Amino acid sequence: GEDVEQSLFLSVREGDSSVINCTYTDSSSTYLYWYKQEPGAGLQLLTYIFSNMDMKQDQRLTVLLNKKDKHLSLRIADTQTGDSAIYFCAEILYYNTDKLIFGTGTRLQVFP
């Protein structure tokens, strides 16, 4: 199957770390992505990780991949109010390299 699940909502205080989780069912992923969507806007690519990696860090963002458990996470350090948005994980499968499978999306709310 091609199910990608995320928790619906996360609320954190400004300055704290946020961790957004994603689980997927198809182990054929080649690349896994994190996108950010602000209200009424398109998707902005935040970062991505190749399936043979365990971790990738990019400034305030840390991506962890546990292939055994089919679990992907995005950690945002020092979360700011401007980080409030919906975050989607997505995967590309090796046998269908054109198709992005999106997660259900997590709404992150950052309060002062």
Added chain:
Amino acid sequence: GAVVSQHPSWVICKSGTSVKIECRSLDFQATTMFWYRQFPKQSLMLMATSNEGSKATYEQGVEKDKFLINHASLTLSTLTVTSAHPEDSSFYICSWPSTDTQYFGPGTRLTVL
């Protein structure tokens, strides 16, 4: 980074009319691009793969006669929602693939009265 534009940003139309949405890649060319639909508080669902010079490939459940796709050039694709109805009201987003990912347009909000 890559820039993708969509036009219009928001359209309101009466039921039964047709609406055309344009999607342009401003930084690079591609023979294939994608059209997605996003209902409120839901994830993106792939509608179709647009192929330059040939017919689009539609996902299961998407009516090809209702959602007409024309991949006019390597940088332009259009999606026409024909005889739109209120249930077609949604956020339509296009994307153009690059080396390891896809770059998304800002989206077009369609409201059908």
